[in-house]
Amino acid sequence: xxxxxxxxxxxxxxxxxxxxxxxxxxxxxxxxxxxxxxxxxxxxxxxxxxxxxxxxxxxxxxxxxxxxxxxxxxxxxxxxxxxxxxxxxxxxxxxxxxxxxxxxxxxxxxxxxxxxxxxxxxxxxxxxxxxxxxxxxxxxxxxxxxxxxxxxxxxxxxxxxxxxxxxxxxxxxxxxxxxxxxxxxxxxxxxxxxxxxxxxxxxxxxxxxxxxxxxxxxxxxxxxxxxxxxxxxxxxxxxxxxxxxxxxxxxxxxxxxx
Numbered sequence: 001x002x003x004x005x006x007x008x009x010x011x012x013x014x015x016x017x018x019x020x021x022x023x024x025x026x027x028x029x030x031x032x033x034x035x036x037x038x039x040x041x042x043x044x045x046x047x048x049x050x051x052x053x054x055x056x057x058x059x060x061x062x063x064x065x066x067x068x069x070x071x072x073x074x075x076x077x078x079x080x081x082x083x084x085x086x087x088x089x090x091x092x093x094x095x096x097x098x099x100x101x102x103x104x105x106x107x108x109x110x111x112x113x114x115x116x117x118x119x120x121x122x123x124x125x126x127x128x129x130x131x132x133x134x135x136x137x138x139x140x141x142x143x144x145x146x147x148x149x150x151x152x153x154x155x156x157x158x159x160x161x162x163x164x165x166x167x168x169x170x171x172x173x174x175x176x177x178x179x180x181x182x183x184x185x186x187x188x189x190x191x192x193x194x195x196x197x198x199x200x201x202x203x204x205x206x207x208x209x210x211x212x213x214x215x216x217x218x219x220x221x222x223x224x225x226x227x228x229x230x231x232x233x234x235x236x237x238x239x240x241x242x243x244x245x246x247x248x249x250x251x252x253x254x255x256x257x258x
Contacts, residue, residue, distance in 0.1 A: 090131070093131055094130065094131065097130060097131060097133070097135060097138065098112075098113070098116065098130075098138075100135035101116075101133075101135040101136075101138040101139040101142065102139070103135070104135045104136045104138075104139035105139035105142065105143065112139075112142060115142045115143065115145055116138075116142045118145040118146070119141060119142050119145040119148065121145075122145050122146065122148070122149035123145075123148055123149055123152060123168070125165045125168070125169050126141065126168070126169065126172060128169070129169050129172065133172065137172065137173060140173075140176055141172055141175070141176065148175045148176075151175045151180055152164060152168060152175065155167070155168070155174070155175075155183065158183065158184060158187045159187060159199070159200055159203055160196075161196055161197060161199075161200040162199075162200035162203050162204050163200075163204050166204055167203055167204055167207045167210075168207075170207050171207035171208065174207055174210060174211065179211045182210070182211040183210050183211060186209065186210035186211050186212070186214065187199065187203070187210060189214040189215070190202060190203065190209060190210075190214060193214065193218075193232050194232070194236065198236060201236075201239075202235070202236065202239050205239040205240075206239040206240060206242050206243075208242055208243070208246065209239065209242055212242055212246055216245070217235065217241075217242050217245050217246065218231040218232055218235065219231075220245035221234055221235060221241060221245060224244075224245075
C-alpha cells in the first residue's frame with residue numbers, strides 16, 4: 001500500500017509540472033503578469049520623457065553636469081541670486097553703493113558722479129573705503145569735496161605727527177559737520193594728558209578719541225579699575241577701551257550717525 005501511495009503522489013506531481021509547463025498555462029501566467037509589467041513599462045516611459053528625471057539626464061549622456069546647480073539653489077533658493085552676486089562681484093557692489101548714495105544726495109546721477117570724482121581726486125584714500133560706507137555717509141562726503149580737502153589739511157596741522165590719511169579712512173565722518181567742530185577740542189584734551197607722540201598714536205589707533213569726551217572716558221575707566229588704577233595709562237596701552245565707556249550713537253561705530 002505504501003508503494004502504491006507513493007506512486008499516486010508522483011503521478012500527481014508530474015501532472016502538475018506538465019500543466020504548468022503547458023502553453024495554456026504559460027498564456028495564463030503571461031496575462032496574469034502583464035498589467036504589472038505594462039505599468040512598470042509605462043512608468044519608465046513617463047520617467048524617460050521628463051527632462052528633470054535623474055535617470056534621463058544621466059542616461060542621455062549629460063552625466064552629472066545637469067545636477068551642478070548654484071549653491072543658493074540647493075536649499076530651495078533661500079538666498080536671492082542678486083544677493084549672492086554681491087559677495088563676488090566688486091564692480092556690481094560699487095555700482096549699487098554709488099546708486100544708493102546718489103539717491104540719498106538728492107542730486108541727479110551725473111552731478112553726483114562729478115562730485116564723487118572730485119572727492120576721490122582730492123581725498124583718494126576714501127575710494128578704497130567706499131564699499132564699507134553707508135550710502136548716506138558717502139552722499140554727505142561727496143556734497144562738498146573741496147571743504148573736506150581743506151579740513152584734511154587743517155587736521156594735519158592739528159596732528160602733525162599723525163597719519164591723518166589713516167585717521168580719516170577709519171572715520172570719514174570726522175570731516176563732516178557735527179563731528180568736525182569737536183575735533184580741535186578733542187586734540188587739545190588729548191594734548192593736556194599725553195605727549196605729542198602719544199596723542200598721534202592714540203588718534204591714529206582710535207579716531208573716536210578726537211570727538212569723544214576724554215574726561216568722561218577717563219572717569220569711567222577709573223571707576224572700572226578702582227582708585228589704585230591709572231586710567232590714562234590704561235587708555236594709552238589699549239585705546240580700544242574707549243568703546244566700552246563711550247556714550248550716544250557713536251557707540252555704534254564710525255558713521256553710525258548717518
